[in-house]
Amino acid sequence: MMNLTLKIWRQASSNAQGKMVDYKVSDIDGDMSFLEMIDILNEQLIAKGEDPVTFDHDCREGICGACSMHINGEPHGPEGATTTCQLHMRKFKDGDTITIEPWRAKAFPVIKDLMVDRAAFDRIIQAGGYVSTNTSGNTLDANAIPVEKKNADMAFNAATCIGCGACVAACKNASAMLFVSAKVAQLSLLPQGQVEAKDRVRNMVNQMDLEGFGHCTNTGACSAECPKEISLDNIARMNREYLSASITAED
Ligand code: SF4
Ligand code: FES
Numbered sequence: 001m002m003n004l005t006l007k008i009w010r011q012a013s014s015n016a017q018g019k020m021v022d023y024k025v026s027d028i029d030g031d032m033s034f035l036e037m038i039d040i041l042n043e044q045l046i047a048k049g050e051d052p053v054t055f056d057h058d059c060r061e062g063i064c065g066a067c068s069m070h071i072n073g074e075p076h077g078p079e080g081a082t083t084t085c086q087l088h089m090r091k092f093k094d095g096d097t098i099t100i101e102p103w104r105a106k107a108f109p110v111i112k113d114l115m116v117d118r119a120a121f122d123r124i125i126q127a128g129g130y131v132s133t134n135t136s137g138n139t140l141d142a143n144a145i146p147v148e149k150k151n152a153d154m155a156f157n158a159a160t161c162i163g164c165g166a167c168v169a170a171c172k173n174a175s176a177m178l179f180v181s182a183k184v185a186q187l188s189l190l191p192q193g194q195v196e197a198k199d200r201v202r203n204m205v206n207q208m209d210l211e212g213f214g215h216c217t218n219t220g221a222c223s224a225e226c227p228k229e230i231s232l233d234n235i236a237r238m239n240r241e242y243l244s245a246s247i248t249a250e251d
Contacts, residue, residue, distance in 0.1 A: 001026075001027045001028065001029060001094075002026075002027075002028040002029075002030070002089065002092065002093070002094040002095075002096070003024070003025070003026045003027070003028070003094060003095065004024070004025050004026075004028055004037075004092065004094075004095075004096055004097070004098060005022060005023070005024055005096070005097040005098070006022070006023045006024075006025060006041065006097075006098050006099075006100060007020045007021070007022055007097060007098070007099045007100070008020065008021055008023060008053055008099075008100045008101075008113070008114070009021075009100065009101045009102055009113060009114065010053070010113055011102075011110050011112060011113055012112065013111075013112060014109050014110060014111060014112075014117075018110065020099070020101075023041055023044075023045075025037060025040055025041050025044070028040070028089050029089065030088065030089050030090030031088060031089070031090065032088065032089045033060070033085055033086065033087065033088060033089070034071065034077060034084050034085070034087040034088070034089065035055070035057055035060060035067060035084060035085050036089075037089055038053060038055060038100075041053065053113050053114060054111075054112040054113040054114060054115045055067070055069060055113065055114040055115060056068060056114070056115045056116075057085060059085070060085040061085065061086070062082070062083045062085060062086045062162075062227070063162060064162060065083075065162030065163040065164035065165070066164075067083055067084040067085040067164075068084070068102075068103055068114075068116065068118070068164050068165050068166065068169070069084055069100055069101065069102060069103070069114045070099075070100070070101040070102070070103065070104070070169065071084065071087070071098060071099070071100055072098060072099055073099065074170075074225065075103070075164075075166035075169045075170050075225045076164070076166055076225070076227050077091070078091055079091055081226075081227055081228070081229050082227055083162070083164065083227045086227075100114065101114070102114045102115065102116050103116045103165055103166075103168065103169040104169065104174075105165075105168045105169060105174035105213070106174060106212050107120045107168070107174065107176070107211045107212045107213050108120065108165060108168065108169075116165075118163070118165050120176075120211040120212075120213070121163050121165065121176070121179060123207055123211065124176070124179075124180055124183070124204050124207045124208050124211065125183060125204075126207075127203040127204050127206070127207035128184075128196070128199060128200035128201070128202075128203040128204040128207075129183045129184075129187070129200070129204060130187075131187055131192050131193050131195075131196065132195075132196060133192075142192065145191050145192065147190055147191060151189045151190065152189075152190075154185065154189050154233075155185065155186050155187075155189035155190050156186075157230070157231065158181075158182040158183075158185035158186040158189070158230065158234055159182075159186040160228045160230070161178075161179060161182035161183065161186075161226075161228055161230050162227070162228060163179065164227060165179070166222075166225050166226055166227060167179050167222035167223070167225065167226055167230070168213060168222075169225075170221040170222055170224070170225035170226075171214065171216075171219065171221050171222050172217075172219065172221070173214030173215055173216065173217060174213055174214045175213055175214045175215060175216040175217075175222070176208050176211070176213040177208075177213075177216040177222070177235045177238070178222035178223060178226060178230055178232070178234065178235060179230075180204055180205065180208050180238065181234035181235045181237065181238035182230045182234050183204065184200060184201050184204060184234075184238050184241065185234045185237060185238065187200065188200065188201065188241060197241065197245070198241075198244075198245035198248065199245075201238060201241045201242050201245050202242065202245050202246065205238070205242050216235060218232075218235075220232055
């Protein structure tokens with residue numbers, strides 16, 4: 001069992017000024033998840049009539065990307081390839097002080113405490129992260145279309161991106177290139193995604209720029225902190241796709 005000091009960013013609303021506040025939690029079991037530890041803190045705060053700490057969470061099994069926060073300065077905390085909800089308290093020691101902060105990026109404004117607005121990612125997907133299909137007539141079954149094994153594997157790996165935003169939070173420029181390149185690759189590597197490939201890459205990259213994300217300077221911090229270990233190869237491939245789509249653009 002552990003006794004811990006938590007330093008947590010508290011901010012009442014987007015426009016309010018935030019500050020770090022210290023809390024104590026005791027009898028924390030190493031088998032608890034990081035979010036369960038915050039649940040315990042929140043129960044204590046509610047029992048005292050105080051405002052609980054707001055944080056995003058949903059699946060608690062590493063697949064939705066909601067549980068975004070900096071833990072001791074690292075997106076999703078100290079364990080590689082692990083989301084905050086899958087991080088266990090056994091990674092920490094009795095007596096530790098843990099700092100917990102929201103993502104810091106202009107394009108992800110704080111809503112409250114640890115919760116940020118990641119709607120910019122949704123708008124990037126809306127700009128092109130889909131495949132249009134004609135469902136009338138003799139549409140070929142998707143699984144009847146042959147896909148080269150290498151491309152199928154790369155598309156599958158790209159599709160494991162959960163849209164958490166750790167890549168943006170880890171990047172000193174707050175660039176969203178890793179996320180966008182994964183979402184481009186998961187479609188453009190497959191035959192079904194090639195029909196709209198040029199418009200897709202141009203529209204998604206243009207939307208990314210409109211949202212205020214920074215430029216990529218190839219530091220690789222995004223991939224190093226990504227809980228799904230999305231490869232930097234996706235960025236290189238998207239840059240090639242974007243250039244090719246731009247020089248052959250009709251408009
Ligand atoms: S690329 Fe990785 S860090 Fe970025 S949103 Fe996807 S899963 Fe999260
Ligand atoms: S709560 Fe869904 S990935 Fe953590």
